Amino acid sequence: MLLENENFTIYEVEELREKFVGELHVYKDIEIDLVNIRKIDMPAIQLLLSLKKSCKEQNKSFEIKNINENIYKAFQLSGCDTALGV
Amino acid sequence: MNEELQLFQEDASEQLQYMENALVAASEEGIDDDKIGEIFRAMHTIKGTAGMFGFSSVVDFTHIAENLLDEVRQHTIETNDEMMDLFLKCKDHCEILIEHAINEEEIDEETIENNTNLLDQLLTYMPNNQTAIKQDITTIQEGETLDKIASGENSTWHVSIRFHEDFFTSGMDVLSIFNFFCKMGEILINIPVIDKVPVLEKLNPLKTAIGFEIEFQTDVGKEEIEEIFEFVIDDVTLAIFEHDDLNSLAALLQSQSDDTLMHLLEEEALYSREELSGGSSENTPTPTVEVLDEVTEEKEEETIEVIKEPQDNTKTEKKVAKKKKAEAPKSFSLRVDSGKVDHLITQISEMVIANAKITQIAIDREDTDLEESVSILTDMLEDVRNGIMNIRMVQVEDSFVKFRRIINDTAKKIGKDIDFLIVGGETELDKTVVEKISDPLVHMLRNSVDHGIEMPDVRVAKGKNPQGRVELKAYPDGGTIVIQISDDGAGLNKEVLLKKAIKNGIVSEHDNLSDKEIYELIFEAGLSTAEQVSDISGRGVGMDVVRRNIQDLRGVIDIVSEIDKGTTLTIRLPLTLAIIDGFLVQAGDTKYVIPLENIQECIELNGQFKETMKGNDFINLRGEILPILDIKSYLNSDQIGEEEQRENVVVVRYADKVIGLQVDELYGEHQTVIKPLGDIFENVKGVSGGSILGTGEVSLIFDIPKLIEHRVKQD
Numbered sequence: 001m002l003l004e005n006e007n008f009t010i011y012e013v014e015e016l017r018e019k020f021v022g023e024l025h026v027y028k029d030i031e032i033d034l035v036n037i038r039k040i041d042m043p044a045i046q047l048l049l050s051l052k053k054s055c056k057e058q059n060k061s062f063e064i065k066n067i068n069e070n071i072y073k074a075f076q077l078s079g080c081d082t083a084l085g086v
Numbered sequence: 087m088n089e090e091l092q093l094f095q096e097d098a099s100e101q102l103q104y105m106e107n108a109l110v111a112a113s114e115e116g117i118d119d120d121k122i123g124e125i126f127r128a129m130h131t132i133k134g135t136a137g138m139f140g141f142s143s144v145v146d147f148t149h150i151a152e153n154l155l156d157e158v159r160q161h162t163i164e165t166n167d168e169m170m171d172l173f174l175k176c177k178d179h180c181e182i183l184i185e186h187a188i189n190e191e192e193i194d195e196e197t198i199e200n201n202t203n204l205l206d207q208l209l210t211y212m213p214n215n216q217t218a219i220k221q222d223i224t225t226i227q228e229g230e231t232l233d234k235i236a237s238g239e240n241s242t243w244h245v246s247i248r249f250h251e252d253f254f255t256s257g258m259d260v261l262s263i264f265n266f267f268c269k270m271g272e273i274l275i276n277i278p279v280i281d282k283v284p285v286l287e288k289l290n291p292l293k294t295a296i297g298f299e300i301e302f303q304t305d306v307g308k309e310e311i312e313e314i315f316e317f318v319i320d321d322v323t324l325a326i327f328e329h330d331d332l333n334s335l336a337a338l339l340q341s342q343s344d345d346t347l348m349h350l351l352e353e354e355a356l357y358s359r360e361e362l363s364g365g366s367s368e369n370t371p372t373p374t375v376e377v378l379d380e381v382t383e384e385k386e387e388e389t390i391e392v393i394k395e396p397q398d399n400t401k402t403e404k405k406v407a408k409k410k411k412a413e414a415p416k417s418f419s420l421r422v423d424s425g426k427v428d429h430l431i432t433q434i435s436e437m438v439i440a441n442a443k444i445t446q447i448a449i450d451r452e453d454t455d456l457e458e459s460v461s462i463l464t465d466m467l468e469d470v471r472n473g474i475m476n477i478r479m480v481q482v483e484d485s486f487v488k489f490r491r492i493i494n495d496t497a498k499k500i501g502k503d504i505d506f507l508i509v510g511g512e513t514e515l516d517k518t519v520v521e522k523i524s525d526p527l528v529h530m531l532r533n534s535v536d537h538g539i540e541m542p543d544v545r546v547a548k549g550k551n552p553q554g555r556v557e558l559k560a561y562p563d564g565g566t567i568v569i570q571i572s573d574d575g576a577g578l579n580k581e582v583l584l585k586k587a588i589k590n591g592i593v594s595e596h597d598n599l600s601d602k603e604i605y606e607l608i609f610e611a612g613l614s615t616a617e618q619v620s621d622i623s624g625r626g627v628g629m630d631v632v633r634r635n636i637q638d639l640r641g642v643i644d645i646v647s648e649i650d651k652g653t654t655l656t657i658r659l660p661l662t663l664a665i666i667d668g669f670l671v672q673a674g675d676t677k678y679v680i681p682l683e684n685i686q687e688c689i690e691l692n693g694q695f696k697e698t699m700k701g702n703d704f705i706n707l708r709g710e711i712l713p714i715l716d717i718k719s720y721l722n723s724d725q726i727g728e729e730e731q732r733e734n735v736v737v738v739r740y741a742d743k744v745i746g747l748q749v750d751e752l753y754g755e756h757q758t759v760i761k762p763l764g765d766i767f768e769n770v771k772g773v774s775g776g777s778i779l780g781t782g783e784v785s786l787i788f789d790i791p792k793l794i795e796h797r798v799k800q801d
Contacts, residue, residue, distance in 0.1 A: 042259055050285060053283065053284075053285050077268070
């Protein structure tokens with residue numbers, strides 16, 4: 001699933017949650033492509049954690065790919081890198 | 087601007103003001119430890135709060151300035167006036183950096199250059215630390231931690247954070263908080279607590295469900311770590327304790343509703359099973375912790391707070407103080423949006439009106455029980471009203487002190503030497519009034535310095551002290567606050583003023599003006615122009631605006647001047663703007679309210695007085711002549727009262743003038759909510775507003791200064 005915006009923040013999370021919920025029913029495995037994302041915040045990270053939880057519950061694989069340096073730093077800073085498996 | 091950012095802005099400008107006050111005081115009274123301490127604390131606070139918002143430009147700059155201040159504070163570096171000047175410049179620069187940061191503007195080249203210059207100057211005072219600090223700058227640039235270089239022993243702290251569910255929408259990002267942790271030390275481990283994060287279908291992505299358990303290494307103390315959360319303290323539940331303080335750990339675990347946290351801390355190997363199960367707690371069996379905010383609140387029983395001795399290394403010597411959860415540890419100040427207070431004042435105003443109505447009903451029904459209850463209610467309402475009004479009152483000192491710099495700067499620029507005195511800084515005034523009066527005061531003070539005080543050589547030639555004196559004085563007087571600006575300068579030249587006014591067509595040649603009226607010409611728009619000569623040049627520029635601003639506050643301005651002796655401007659302002667204590671009277675068919683603060687006494691206008699009047703508007707009151715203004719004939723000339731009716735005189739005073747108002751009935755004290763009158767009353771001199779009485783009638787509120795002015799003019 002490719003996120004098209006540059007920002008993945010509190011302003012986008014509601015819309016993206018809807019999108020994730022929809023796709024979760026369609027695909028067997030979930031792959032989130034963050035190639036375009038330049039900015040992330042905690043609500044967005046929480047949404048990813050929630051998505052991962054859903055995947056686990058439904059026995060689907062979950063992967064985040066194409067993480068740029070800044071985003072990776074944010075994951076690390078919040079300690080969520082491990083929890084998100086990145 | 088979101089609420090947090092606004093708070094930051096308010097706090098920063100307050101801190102900058104403290105800093106400036108201390109710096110100006112240091113330059114005038116000499117540098118001492120207290121002042122350096124104040125400057126340091128202000129710089130430190132700005133650094134801290136700016137860091138929370140990720141305003142790195144502000145943090146980087148203030149950090150260096152703070153380092154130097156710290157050295158000065160510890161007497162490792164000596165201070166001098168130049169250094170104080172430099173700090174003043176640093177303060178100004180901080181202000182600019184903060185403004186840029188808040189407005190998310192790019193920093194312009196001039197500011198960058200200034201930044202570098204100031205940093206260089208700061209560094210020259212710290213030759214020993216130069217390497218360390220230079221390293222600091224590079225470290226910051228690489229986005230790493232700031233304070234690692236700082237000396238001092240590191241300790242490891244455990245920080246447990248839970249957010250209120252609306253934290254995300256508060257506008258503060260959790261990542262900024264972590265960034266600030268990194269500036270103060272090193273996050274060794276950060277474990278997100280995600281057991282409360284629901285699956286996607288159940289997730290409200292705007293609600294905060296995540297929490298964190300952090301191991302944090304730093305050389306700063308607990309209070310400084312707590313400061314990170316200063317702006318969001320109401321929105322988080324925190325527990326901060328040293329890693330090996332197992333008692334606090336036990337208390338944290340106890341505050342949890344289940345074992346999830348314990349398992350998590352064990353899984354992540356933050357603590358061993360023994361530590362988590364309280365294995366070492368045999369020595370001190372009572373779990374003790376000072377948990378901030380809700381961890382305490384969630385527990386319904388008493389909590390026990392540990393107060394550590396400052397020098398306590400042993401941890402076994404602890405003072406244990408029992409304390410109920412609801413008790414606040416100490417009095418604290420609260421920042422509240424002024425709109426909320428205004429709302430309360432409006433509500434109270436309505437309550438006062440409603441209460442007046444009930445009082446009237448009680449009187450009409452002759453129900454003594456009800457009257458008694460209402461009387462208690464009235465007293466309580468007055469207490470509440472005074473309490474709320476009091477919230478708005480601030481000392482004028484803080485606002486006045488900032489003028490010191492304006493005076494100094496203006497004087498320096500034009501080569502004058504001025505001794506600026508502030509008298510009565512402790513006088514209290516409504517905050518709104520203080521804010522609105524600030525600009526007019528600056529204008530008048532500048533005028534005093536620029537045009538009032540002569541150049542030193544001129545003063546010497548006149549036999550005066552070369553140092554000019556400007557005094558800003560505030561004091562309460564008869565329910566008003568008087569603010570006076572006086573200088574010992576050249577004074578106003580009446581002839582020049584009058585000539586100019588005639589030339590500009592403001593007055594005609596044939597007008598016979600009193601001195602006071604001539605001086606008041608400086609408040610006329612357009613009086614002062616560029617071609618105006620000598621020492622009054624410039625006076626009058628914007629003075630019309632000054633007068634209008636003061637009148638908007640229901641104040642009056644008065645001017646007294648004497649050639650070569652100086653000029654004194656006196657501003658009188660009402661204490662409050664919304665509700666006043668009034669005195670209800672009746673003249674003819676209409677009821678009027680006289681502000682109680684203006685009333686000196688009430689007397690009956692008996693036959694004896696009337697005899698002495700002999701048709702004049704004066705009575706002899708204990709040997710003094712008291713001018714009388716007959717309200718009926720002044721405002722209500724058609725309705726003449728009946729001859730037999732008792733007549734009364736209310737003696738009112740404003741400034742140094744006293745007159746008697748002749749009325750029919752006296753009703754007594756009345757809490758009066760001032761309601762503005764419509765435009766059609768604009769030209770009714772002597773009435774400042776209206777008020778609704780308990781009976782539903784409208785009473786008019788007298789504008790005593792105007793009435794006195796009218797009566798005095800008649801003579």
